[in-house]
Amino acid sequence: SxxxxxxxxxxxxxxxxxxxxxxxxxxxxxxxxxxxxxxxxxxxxxxxxxxxxxxxxxxxxxxxxxxxxxxxxxxxxxxxxxxxxxxxxxxxKEAPSDCVDMLRIHRRDLLEKYFPNFKRKDLVGLCIKILKTFKRLHYYNVIVGDVNPSNILVTPQGVPYFIDTDSYQIEKFPCPVGKPHFTSPDIQHTRLDQILQNQEHENFAIISLIFMTLLPGKAPFSYIGGGSPTQNVRNRNFP
Missing domain, CATH: 3.30.200 (Phosphorylase Kinase; domain 1)
Structure with a gap:
């Protein structure tokens, strides 16, 4: 073609x-x-x-x-x-032009640069909006699958927009991609394009995302002197 x-x-x-x-x-x-x-x-x-x-x-x-x-x-x-x-x-459609991805929230220096007026309550409010969006998608039996901070954009007012939705899992069609440190240890050694994920698998990724949003600069499976975050996920090693 x-x-x-x-x-x-x-x-x-x-x-x-x-x-x-x-x-x-x-x-x-x-x-x-x-x-x-x-x-x-x-x-x-x-x-x-x-x-x-x-x-x-x-x-x-x-x-x-x-x-x-x-x-x-x-x-x-x-x-x-x-x-x-x-x-x-x-x-x-296009998300609002003033959006930035959540990577800029998960790093303290970028959070202060792009969201200088954000307080703790704003981060909590953002997390609630994200959770409500996941809940609505799950109501339609849609699994995001590739949960990661690059695929959620945020406006200066703290409104999240979910993008790259063409990879979402819908009915018999799996989500073929995913970031290892957002992938449930239950399916770490599985080809994602050959399985259908469930909400429990998704919840692991959501919890990791919320953790990183409420604690900018920290990742749930990273710690000084430890192995790689992906290896810690696979070993279920949450320090």
Missing amino acids: IIPISGETVLDRNGKEIEIKEQLHKDSKGGEGIVYKASNGKLCKIYFKEKITDLRIDKLKLMQANQIKIANVIWPESILYNFNKEPVGCLM
């Missing part, structure tokens, strides 16, 4: 033309594809050719047909096609 790039045109599910604008930002090229701004004010995620599989497209069709209306969850709205009618990506 022909993979479109910036300046070229794609078609949405209804055959409407959308021009691919500039790359969203320098970090918007990931392991699966590139995120661009779109001419209709939304975002286009265009996959690398080798990442376009029947399984991925079947999953996107299911997500397209089952729109989850949670305001702060950036859900795929439409599969995007090239002019040969081959699927090449997905269309989604």
